[in-house]
Amino acid sequence: MSVGETVVAMVMSVRMVSPLPLIFLLMIHGVSSADWGVSYSHSHICALKDSSVIMSCTYTYPTGYQINKVFWTKTNVGEFPDLFEDPEYSQRLQYLGDKQQNCTIRLNHVTLKDSLEYSFRFTTNVTEGRWIGKPGVSLTVTDLQVESPERVTEGDSVRLTCKSSCTLTDRATFIWYRNSQPLTERRDRNNELLLLSVRREDAGRYSCALHGHTYISPAVHLNVMYPPKDISVSISPSAELVEGDSATLICSSDSNPPAEISWFKENQSSSVGSGQSFSALQSGRFYCEAHNQHGSQRSDAVTVTVKDAPQRVSVSISPSGEIVEGDSVTLTCSSDSNPPAEISWFKGRKFVASGRIYSISKISSDHSGEYKCKSRNKHGEKYSDAVTLNVLYPPRNVSVFINGFGEIVEGDSVTLTCSSDSNPPAEISWFKGRKFVASGRIYSISKISSDHSGEYKCKSINKHGEKYSDAVTLNIMYPPRNVSVYINGSGEITEGDSVTLICSSDSNPPALNFSWFKEDESSSVGSRQSFSALQSGRFYCEAHNQHGSQRSDAVTVTVKGRLVILYMSIGVVGGAAVIITMLLIR
Known part of the structure; x- marks a missing residue:
């Protein structure tokens, strides 16, 4: 250096x-x-x-x-x-x-x-x-960058800022552009653009620049969200169709974000389709509803006319709840057809009425059954599904049936069955006289005895009423029993007199055949219910009917003797007749 x-x-x-x-x-x-x-x-x-x-x-x-x-x-x-x-x-x-x-x-x-x-x-x-x-x-x-919210909702106030990485040495005047066109909106603190109550028209690409400079910042997109508006339906190719064809309905709307589309048929609460287009196969008035998170709007309804045979034929019943005998009931037939159809009503296969409405006043159980309507026009006909009229009524025709025929003999098994016509089915109770004895449609008695004899009836009851059957009598047959001998007077008699013995017994049917016996003798001494005893001894009777016999205990009859003078000629003794007198006491 x-x-x-x-x-x-x-x-x-x-x-x-x-x-x-x-x-x-x-x-x-x-x-x-x-x-x-x-x-x-x-x-x-x-x-x-x-x-x-x-x-x-x-x-x-x-x-x-x-x-x-x-x-x-x-x-x-x-x-x-x-x-x-x-x-x-x-x-x-x-x-x-x-x-x-x-x-x-x-x-x-x-x-x-x-x-x-x-x-x-x-x-x-x-x-x-x-x-x-x-x-x-x-x-x-430095370059310029626009800072703005990514999404705003219509009606919000929005502030966009033009930023640089350092403070420009030269005093700068900022210029704003939307979609490359200069803006004259209000500026705040020179490098900020204020949009009051933003509108959907304010959406676009925003950039900033300095006055006197050619450099323009990269653009940012301002996305203005708003609910659907200007919603309408167009039909292609025509609103009038022939059966088998379909009309395409197209729903158009202006919204951000793009709306979801639902289709409805007037007078129906549930949607019939979704998406921007919908194929109509039936007559009716249709409209679409566009909705996003900011709101919804529905279009005016358009009419589609399909010239076809009846379709969607159905029957409704009023009232829809329980139908009780005596109520008034209305059946209504609904049908989609063009031209309008003629309606016929059938119970089972039998024709019963014409017209869209079939009314029954003071309904009875005879009206119960399956009903359907037939819808018919010049293009064809169609039956509805059958609906059932279930008419409720109290018990009637209550009766008792005894199983088997002929006599009921003690020891048999007997079944009583209660028959009842009612809707809903009735509960059954059994009574002997006035005494409750059992529940259920069948009352069974195994090894029946004479104690079960008497009058029986059943009671049929449901929530609409009750009714008793006529009484039936159980007549139990059994052989003689409790056979005994009754002595009319005293068991002691004087020789020459008689005592009457009477045979009594309990049996069903009553015993008509009687036999009398003296002990230690095999042959009968009498055959009627009463017997006159003339001599001493032990006597018993035997009672008979077709079911058997029984003998009584023996009773004693005593006959007391009296003085009897007997003259007997022996011969002549010493020239004189000899007579011996004997006194017999018996």
């Missing part, structure tokens, strides 16, 4: 690091550091991309020196290269100064890469007479 360079370096270190005694510098070749220097109007410059930047400066050097070369260089880059010899700068750099005191330059079309520190350097006719002005000018090149 030359002495001049040493002086310059020492002076620079003084300016950049810490003060040194000036007397030390003045001793070198008698040159004062105050005679050397570079002064910049702005040490920091913020410039817009593609603009021109002027770096104003002045410089001084000692009297007697002559300027040999002046140039600008990038600070802290190697050996201080001359920017005028740099291809990246040579075409854009213009020196506006002189070789006396002014060192101002203009750098045109600045780019983001130009953001560096730049310094002015000059050399003199003396080898050691060189100088660089450090620190130099710090240049920051």
Whole structure:
């Protein structure tokens, strides 16, 4: 390094690091550091991309020196290269100064890469007479960016801001563009665009620029959200169709975000389709409804006419709940057809009425059954599905059936069945006389006895009423039992008299055949219910019916004797007859 360079370096270190005694510098070749220097109007410059930047400066050097070369260089880059010899700068750099005191330059079309520190350097006719002005000018090149919300809703107030990475050195006037067209809306703090009560027409691509500059910021899209409007339906190819054809309905609307479409047929609460288009196969008035998260709107209805045979034939019943005998009931037939159809009503296969409405006043159980309507026009006919009229009524025709025929004999099994006509089905209770004995349609008695004899009836009951059956009698047949002998009078009689014995028994049917026996004798002594005993002994009876027989216990009959004089002629003794008299007591 030359002495001049040493002086310059020492002076620079003084300016950049810490003060040194000036007397030390003045001793070198008698040159004062105050005679050397570079002064910049702005040490920091913020410039817009593609603009021109002027770096104003002045410089001084000692009297007697002559300027040999002046140039600008990038600070802290190697050996201080001359920017005028740099291809990246040579075409854009213009020196506006002189070789006396002014060192101002203009750098045109600045780019983001130009953001560096730049310094002015000059050399003199003396080898050691060189100088660089450090620190130099710090240049920051910025672009413009628009900051805005991604989405706004119609009616909101929106503020857009034009931002740069540094504060522009030159006082800037901002210009705003929407879709490349300049705007005149209100600005706030110069670099802000305020949109009060934003409208859907305000949507678009926004960019900003500086007055007097060609650079325009990248555009950002302002998305204005709003509910559907201007909704309408178009029909293709025609609103009048022949059976089998279809009409395409197209729903158009203006909304953001795009609306979801639902299709409806008038007088029906449920949708019949979705999507922008809908194929109508039947007559009716149709409309579409467009909806997004900001609201919904429906179109006016359009009419589609299909000339066809009846379709969608159905029957409705009023009232729709329970139908009780005596109510009035209306059946209504609905049918899609063009031209309108003639309606016929059928119960099962039997024709019962004509017309869209079939009314039954004071309905009875005889009206229960399946009904359907037939819809017919010149293009064809169609039946509805059958509907069932279920007429509710209280029990009637209540009766009791006894299983089997003929006599019921003790020990048999007997089943009583209750028959009842009712709707809904009735609950059944059984009574013997007035006494409740069982529940259920069937009342079974196994090994029946005479105790079960009596009158039985059943009661049929549902929520609409109750009814008893007529009583039926259970007549239980059984063989004689409890057979006994009754003595009319006393069991003791006098010889020649008689005692009447009567045979009694319990049986069903009553015993009509009786037999009397004397103990220890195998043959009967009588065959009627009563028997006259003339002699002593033990007697019993036996009662008979078709189901069996039973004998009684024996009773004793005692016959008491009396004096009897018997005359017996023995012969003649001594010429006289001999008579012996005997007294017999029996």
